[in-house]
Amino acid sequence: MYKCIVCGRTYPNDYDITKPCKCGSKILVKINDKKGEPDISFDGRVENITVKTKGIFEININSIITEKTIVIKDESNIYYVKVPWKPNTGIE
Amino acid sequence: MDFITEIKTKIQNILNILKGLFKTKNKNKLTIGFFGSPNVGKTSLANRICIDAGEDPIGNVSVIPHETREILRKEGVTINIGDAKLSMNILDLPGVSIKVDYREFLNYGLSIDEAQERAREATKGIVEALKVMEKVDAALVILDSTQDPRTQVNITLLGAMEAREIPFIIVANKIDLENSNVDRIKKMFPEYPIVAVSALTGKDMDKLYNKIKENIR
Incomplete structure (x- = not known):
């Protein structure tokens, strides 16, 4: 739908x-x-960044915009969670 | 003038002064984010605006994708539009993509280590660019007018901005190139404000400044 x-x-x-x-x-x-x-999870995946191998990354841009957490899955299927992500913009 | 009318007039005057103060504050703090895919000309456009304002360029441009991997910021850039002044803080953002592959960078002479590090920094930059969306007052979404605009990145960025009610303008860049096709972008996004420019030559930048004044200020 x-x-x-x-x-x-x-x-x-x-x-x-x-x-x-x-x-x-x-x-x-x-x-x-x-x-x-x-x-937003695309096929049930929780990660929004997948490290396929060193130097190759797949990024779920929609979930990065909508979700507060950044979940990274590395090539060994280990998950890293960053909460919350705050960009360093200098903007208050 | 009776007492009540006098009070009403005074209150209205105070409200007008406060309104003016807030308007000035917003004007000085207006922060515009430059969003788009890699190599569409975000930094070239930011540099062009800085040069038009008599400032130094904001960053380096390169044919290698993901040259801008961290947020570049320039405050208080002021452009004269006729008698009016357009003042803004520019956030030149890393290019957004759904995949970063270091092997792409090897074609430009980078070593494997350099390419892998560039890919890591580029991915971090993409996250920064997407997360900064909630911090900007307005956005320029820059598209390469020589490329098909129907991409996941473009649609996701525009959809997210529309959903968050962030004022934005689509900038169809690279109109100096022979295969530029602005009509394709206009047909794809007929309901959005679009300005066609060449950041490289400066062609039609005045139209962009007027559009910012009309749509964002």
């Missing part, structure tokens, strides 16, 4: 997501059919 992030309308899984929502927004996110919440 897809959900419009602007008006909240939902569309079935076979909806052509290249078409805009009825409200005009073109941003539809995949949601979990049972919970009705954005499926």
